[in-house]
Amino acid sequence: MNQAIYRKRRLVNHFNLMMAWITMAFGLFWLGWIFFTLFQQGFSSLSAAVFTMDTPTALSDGGLRNAIIGSILITFFGLLIGTPMGILCGIYLAEFGNNSKLASATRFMNDILLSAPSIVIGLFIYALCVKPVGHFSGWAGSLALSLLVVPVVVRTTENMLRLVPNSLREAAFALGTPKWKLVLMVTLRAAKAGVLTGVLLAFARISGETAPLLFTALNNQFYSLDMNRPIANLPNVIYTFAMNPSPALISLAWAAALLITLAVLLINILARYLGSKSHS
Template identity: 60%
Template sequence: MFTSDSIVNLENPVYRRRRAFNKLMLGLSWAALLSGLFWLFWIILTLIVKGGGALSLTLLTSPTPPPGADGGLLNAIVGSVMMAAVGTAIGTPIGILAGTYLAEYGQRGWLAPATRFLNDVLLSAPSIIIGLFIYAVYVAQVEHYSGWAGALALAILVIPVVVRSTDNMLMLVPNSLREAAAALGCPQWRIVTMICYRAAKSGIITGVLLAVARISGETAPLLFTALNNQFMSLDMNGPMANLPMVIYQYAASPYVDWNRLAWAGAVLITLLVLGINIAARTLFRKS
């Protein structure tokens, strides 16, 4: 089948060495894949076993209780939804506009490369630093914690994710579409809004959903901004309950009923983040 001088020959020591190395790397790759899946399923299974029993209608309809009483996580859920919604509403337009500049207008000069570098730094920065920043520039000035401060911290976490996804998706739009529109006399702003945005819409929305998934479970920035509230409150000018802080507080408490609520809250956040990630990758797979 193979000639004696062929590289694909069992008698060839080079081929045998390369085939052995290929099998070794494939084995390591499979081991890494199985290891990651093992820890993922173990975490999910532990959350379901510990917190699945506490999932009930009361959990979604009652506020956090005092020790020894029955209750739920309604105020924490409402607070998390409000701050995440405001943070997403603030960060998404900024991220999309910044990503648009990088992809469509920043081909020349030093500003776009510097912005990309700083955006990557912000993307990988620990979230507690963002919380301390908002604490210094806002909370310390107004001298009280608030839901607005928490939303601002979450907005800063949203921005780099949306910038990166918008920049990458717009860069994937073929230049031939831009050139065809420009040949017909279409101005630059209309090319971006009517052609590039439509072509990259799925990818940009996916980036926004992934940003929402990221901020849904952030605890550190809310520790220095929104803090917590034991009662139901829709006033974002004061401390506001949120799921990450309630989980942090209740998991460290000596009360069994609070521990159970902490596990239930962890299950809710995990299912939310998992659901958003699955939806982002299945509904917009073509992007």
């Protein structure tokens, strides 16, 4: 009887493992196909003009210089606005809030914001910052992206701080360290690699967001560093050029998609490295 049960369990185990391998291979096949197509089309579309010329019309040559610079500005300021708020909120939840009602409400709202569709964030910033002033702007785009940064950084910061052993806190308290100095000099320093990982993951998430920028930063065909006006960005260039019948513009859309994918891939690799370093 025991042998029959053992054989049955082994059969079930082998079947489940086989199904797991099949589903994994199925997912990796499509992912590999996507990457192969993207790299094939993207690398064939790259040239010096992509980095030295601005976005063209359908009947002229051009590149992606203005869109690359615009994306860097929008994402940088979005990260700059959202990161401090996320870290401070995560510190409160892990070090000060404990199980208070305010902390529970904050976690609940953060979970909602974390899963909210990005287009809803874009519409909110449009109603708040674009419609009242009567024009789109890079600042509105950065503000919309910052709202996507905050929940990721909050969640990561809180989790990383909770992994810091309480013995470190108790030792610091025993030496008479104030609470604020304990947070800055002990717990936050111990969790800095994990917190930085969360910031990088948030940056990777906002790098390819299109919907919020459609309602905030819009686009600009020309080179501009004025964040108070519409500014070019790679996600909107991909959205616009991919639907254009011109082969030259479609080629630029592939190049832009490749640049964003490589940036996100490198950032995720760096985040994985820092994450593994924080647990070692």
